[in-house]
Amino acid sequence: MEGSWQQTEAETLVKDDLVYTIMIAQPEFITNEIVETALEKVKVKKPNPFYNEIRFERISEGSSVAMLHVGPFDDEPQTFAKMDAFCQENGLKRCTAYHREIYLNNKNRTAPEKLKTILRYSVQ
Numbered sequence: 001m002e003g004s005w006q007q008t009e010a011e012t013l014v015k016d017d018l019v020y021t022i023m024i025a026q027p028e029f030i031t032n033e034i035v036e037t038a039l040e041k042v043k044v045k046k047p048n049p050f051y052n053e054i055r056f057e058r059i060s061e062g063s064s065v066a067m068l069h070v071g072p073f074d075d076e077p078q079t080f081a082k083m084d085a086f087c088q089e090n091g092l093k094r095c096t097a098y099h100r101e102i103y104l105n106n107k108n109r110t111a112p113e114k115l116k117t118i119l120r121y122s123v124q
Contacts, residue, residue: 001022001023001024001102001103002022002023002024002025002100002101002102002103003020003021003022003023003100003101003103004020004021004023004098004099004100004101005018005019005020005098005099005100005101006018006019006020006096006097006098006099007019007097007098019098023059026056030056032056035054035056036056039051039054061122062095062122062124063092063122063123063124064120064121064122064123065083065086065087065092065120065121065123066083066118066119066120067079067082067083067086067118067119067120068116068117068118068119069115069116069117069118069119070113070114070115070116071112071113071115072112072113072115073107073112073115073117076117076119079119080099080119083119083121087123092123092124093123093124094121094122094123095121095122095123095124096121096122098121099119099120099121100118100119100120100121101117101118101119101120102117102118102120103115103116103117104116104117104118
């Protein structure tokens with residue numbers, strides 16, 4: 001599972017104000033038509049208003065910087081600081097205010113200090 005997170009204009013992090021999208025990568029053979037057909041079937045069997053927010057799209061991004069973060073989500077700023085330092089040392093600049101997180105284990109079954117998350121943001 002992957003999340004795309006964007007902080008609002010506030011200088012300090014307020015978790016409740018984060019804007020996010022949660023994604024699940026799909027195999028190449030999955031098409032928009034397959035997704036639409038599956039959604040129509042599941043809407044009948046198990047109604048949920050959030051189904052209308054599901055969308056299928058291809059995402060292509062340019063160059064990025066990524067780093068494995070091990071530990072609680074609240075400690076991610078330390079990893080971002082290392083990524084920012086890497087960018088500065090290598091003449092790279094962050095493109096946007098949002099970042100992506102790829103979750104490598106289940107937060108409900110893993111101790112916070114053992115959580116593994118790939119943090120990534122676009123650079124130029």
